[in-house]
Amino acid sequence: MPGRTGGRGAQVLALAVRRSLSNGPFAGAPAGCTSLDDVLGYFGPAGTFTHQALLSITDEEAIALPSVAQALDAVRSGEVERAVVPIENSVEGGVSATLDELIAGERLVIVGEIVIPVTFGLYTRPGTRLADVRHVLTHGHALAQVRQWLSRELPDALVTAAGSTAGAAQEVADPASRHDAAVCARVAGEIYGLDEVAYGIEDNPGAVTRFVMVGRPGPVAERTGTDKTTLVAYMQEDRSGALLEILEQFAVRGVNLTRIESRPTKTVLGSYCFAIDAEGHLHDNRVAEALLGLHRICRGVIFLGSYARADEQRPDVPPGFSDADFRSASDWLADLERPAGPTPA
Secondary structure (H helix, E strand, O other): OOOEEEHHHHHHHHHHHHHHOOOOOOOOOOOOOOHHHHEEEEEEOOOOHHHHHOOOOOOOOEEOOHHHHHHHHHHHHHOEEEEEEEEEEEOEOOEEEHHHHHHHOOOEEEEEEEEEOOOEEEOOOOOOHHHHOOOEEEEEEHHHHHHHHHHHHHOOOEEEEEOOHHHHHHHHOOOOOOOEEEOOHHHHHHHEEEEEEEEEEOOOOOOEEEEEEEEOOOOOOOOOHHHHHEEEEEEEOOOHHHHHHHHHHHHHOOOOOEEEEEEOOOOOOOOOOOOEEEEOOHHHHHHHHHHHHHHHHOEEEEEEEEEEEOOOOOOOOOOOOHHHHHHHHHHHHHHHHOOOOOOOO
């Protein structure tokens, strides 16, 4: 069932998260979020990394939803105005549950992104030592990031997947649970009263996870100059060069891609669409022209939003592809139809 989080506990946690992020390139509310006073939702329960991402931008009361699908459905139904869900990890790549829900469900748009560092620990019920751990519970994405540590330190432990890292901590806190330990964030361990027996156990220090704030379709946020556009493209037909044609729409207009990922269309085996993140904004001429090109050659294009990048990095626009260059070319084309002036004597 959904649960609300807020009040003094959330404020304290939010302050801790903000302090930990304030010196890095991860702080700040997503552009396009004109107000954080509306009811927000997130992939819960309390103590997930998604919860931390939300608390890095606001300590307002929010509704925890038990799955990504339910979080996005809550936005569609109007139960919440926006929801924060994970979409990409620097180690494991795209979060398929989020990508598939954005692609297949009633249309939603991304209005902002949040990127936070991810550090894991091993947490047990009070009194349980590392040597006593036989059953470990965690989320699949977390497991992929601590697999080497677990193999080295707990080679005989049985590892089971949970719906979330915080859910794993919540389960381990139950004295009747058969699980001895959870791999989760420190915040989750503290919330559920667990002992920290190891910290910083991730195999790739410096890993980060990207989260997106999702809302119902509306006016596209104004450009910031450090924007990203997310879309999904469907090939017209499966044939040689079809993907190349999609990529050419960006390449010939000087648009750099930051992510491209194939996802099954869930129709027949071998049928895929492509989830794409591109540098720039819908209102940038080069991006708009690329989308028009995609619309001409693709069976379908789903626009999932233009929004400010969390790292505030400006795109490196090649010569000839700025808005001024596009305007100059349009003016030149219009001049071709104007009557010629008198020939100089």
